Amino acid sequence: MKETRQLTCISCPMGCPLTVEMEDGVITNVLGYTCRRGEEYARKEVTNPRRTLTSVIPVLHGEIDMVSVKTRTDIPKAMVRECILALKNLEIEAPVVIGQVIVHDLCGTGVDLIATKAVRRNNP
Amino acid sequence: MMKRDIVIIGGGPAGLAAAISCFENGNRDILILERETYLGGILNQCIHNGFGLHTFKEELTGPEYAGRYVDKVRDLGIDYRLDTMVIDINQEKVVSAINEKDGLLQIQAKAVILAMGCRERSRGALNIPGYRPAGIFSAGTAQRYVNIEGYMPGKQVVILGSGDIGLIMARRMTLEGAKVKMVCEIMPYSGGLKRNIVQCLDDYGIPLKLNHTVTKIFGKERVTGVNVSEVDPATRMPIPGTEEYVACDTLLLSVGLIPENELSRKAHVKINPKTQGPEVDESLSTSIPGIFAAGNVLHVHDLVDFVSQEAALAGKFAVKYIAGLSQDGSAVAVEPQNGVRYSVPSRIHPGNAEDITVIRFRTDNVYRDVFLSVYLDEERVMHLKKRILTPGEMEQVNIPKKWITDRPGLSRIRILVEKE
């Protein structure tokens, strides 16, 4: 089955409109790019788009109320929503250090959710 | 009165990088004054990734990027005061600040580095007609509520202005459960990075409406909706009859950043009307000798990496200044012309300049398939083909010191956009 996907290149401010032609899930042609980076971006974005997810979760007994978190590496774009839903109702006890694992293997992505901010414990 | 060699106003990315650079260049008598409860400045609320590609060759989040500098400042034992608000700087470089513990703090500095950052333009500057209900926030304020306080300022959102903070907040609010209906941009192009348009808007199906603006705000108590109108690209005035009512409970504004120079003005530092930041030379020295400026207080940057670079340079020159090593002599003017809106620095003293002086600038419009040229007086020394130049992306050219020293009597360096 033939299909075409329209993308905007993010490699530079040009924002070239890219067209990726596919047949049975295989890329047959990339059009519209003006440099090699554009073609590479198009191929990756069509076959395996990935994003880093960042959010915040509440900290208990911390000097601040929320700690920022991210997936250690990017995760499949299609799983972003499932992963953010998994963070609902999550809380963590202070202290927190940068890089601390908050959730192992978030939603089976094989990627950990880690803290991106240090939070000291609140002195009562 | 307390005495310090170097007082740095602001403990955000610029202030931290400046402090570390001062230390590494040999002056350890440094004090950073920060008005917030923590170091790191606005990066603390920029929890998205994409910071540090130039500096660390990896993609960090804002807090992580800040964290690296904060750790270093602490490791080096550089002195800082938090919750400390500077209320005055004078031409003699006496810095007055207040905080809870010290009360009034007056410090005689040998050099001052301005690193106060910038603030967001508010609704007033736009003069959008309508009511004044709750639910109108600048994007950065909303970012603070969502990322620092953990609260959502609304559920149905229209964003005016496609600056990067607006784009980032479109994604953040969507991820946290709000419906972002659209981003309106009065200009025919976005002020934000292409990558943010794709990953923050396109990924979530949020429309970006170029040549559109908000022309009326409805709702007396809380926002209930806005009118969005198309604008004539030539005049930027709304086209009558194109209004579309969009129901929403929140209007986020991402309509520009302004360097925060109220303190600089108190010290009678000369301000460049185009950047709204101090006029500086190659040493990042302002019009008042010994007062330096770097980062967003100088001109609004897109990338924090360049803020850090610029601030490190300011720190280095501040140390040199105190050591009596700067020798001003005559200066060559840097003149932005034809399509180039401003340049930083605006003059170069070859006697002080590094081997390479980086000139950063923005264009005044989108230009495609043009040349970026540098002239030394009438002699063209740089002629770079550019597929695109856009005001949303800061550009830079490197000026070797040799270009200037080889040409005695050179009066100005001109940077301009040329068709051919």
Add this chain to the structure above:
Amino acid sequence: MPYHNNIRQDRKVIAMYDVCIIGAGVVGSSVARALSKYQLTMVVVEKEADVCEETSKANSGIVHSGYDAHPGSMKAKMNVRGSKMMESFCRDLDIPYHRNGSLVLAFSLEDLPRLEALRKQGYENGVEGLRVLNREEVLAMEPNLNDTVAGALYAPTGGIVDPFKLTIAQAEVAALNGTEFRFETKVIDIEKIGEGFKIFTDKGELTAKVVVNAAGVYADDINNQLSARKLKITPRKGEYCLFDKEVGNLVSHTVFQLPTALGKGVLVTPTPDGNLLVGPSANDIIDKEDNSTTAEGLSSIVAKARQSVKSIPMGFVITAFAGLRATEAGGDFVIGEADDVPGFFNAAGIESPGLTSAPVIGDDLAAMIAQKLRLKEKTTYVSKRKDVVRFESLSVEEKASLIRENPDYGKIVCRCELVTVAQIKDAIHRPLGAKTLDGIKRRTRAGAGRCQGGFCAPRVIEILSKELHLDPREVAKFNPNSVLLVEFDKDSL
């Protein structure tokens, strides 16, 4: 949750109040202040959540000298008396006031006789010091005026006042002296009963011997429920632009143009806090709730202001707002007891120079009511109050000494206006304390500066929530429906 539940005030059950004042704007607050020196039971009923929420919050803040009103009118008499007492009145209540003088500009030689006529009218009204200036004299006083100016009437007694503080301070004095305030309480109906009145509100009924109608644009509705002498109040919208302090010295006097049928025209003036104010427009409207700004209104005031001054620095606008003047069909203030309804006192149609006249209106009505009810003065009356500290205006030494006394003065919340935690707590905990962001802004100026609360609003919400034991989601801009934070992150996921 309505805020009146949070008011720290023991409410005694009062069968019949001596006086019920409808409206807590500058007029209602002034009547309450003036009456609170007598031994009486008094309640002020206000539909909004704070004092100074309607006309009193959105006007020019000018203390007019009094040349403008027709000789013999209530407006003329009240204005001139108000102008003369304002300085000492503001000193007693610790309110910002400056006698900066005002100018009425004429732009053609044909208009110069109108300046002279205005001067004569002012003289007749008892205004002191009026002078007609020639072009050179005017430009020497105000170099940024337009070169086309032909002459001006100079009124050295003109002044500027903080209209919020003029209202809040009087209400505070009334509260200090035992006046009860019921906010978020809207009067629906009034009936004459025996020796008094029954007032029906959306929060229940109350009775009072005397009712004072200070209901602003709604004063006709209140009056017409009781009196056969019908009033007709038309809301006349006035729109304004407020500018950054950076350009606050564009003019030093209040600069008017020759008046028109709809009012005193567009003025350009400094404010007591150092901003620049331009406005108002004048449009009669129908909806008494419509205080929205309009594109036409804003562009019209800017266009008119450009006749007065060379250039209007539009890049420095920090906010725009609109207010409704209560314009009564008869063209004059309606002050006093309705002759067909004994015990019912009007303070209606109080448009410009209403702010200037308000203290006098309060004094006069209080005297009439005291006589009617044969009230005796209290021995414990407190006539003065101290305002929230204006930290920004203090010297560095004064700042330092305040921080030593109270470290909360060392914690800056609003960086544009240099407002501290101590001031915000004071604004919350004083009589009739602030309950909302706007309430804090009018009492302390936190959020009134160039960033319009961008930086300080999160801190102010935090302090309000802590001090008033509110959930942050209940903290609002000005009433319970104007909340700022709606839910926790991810609640809607």
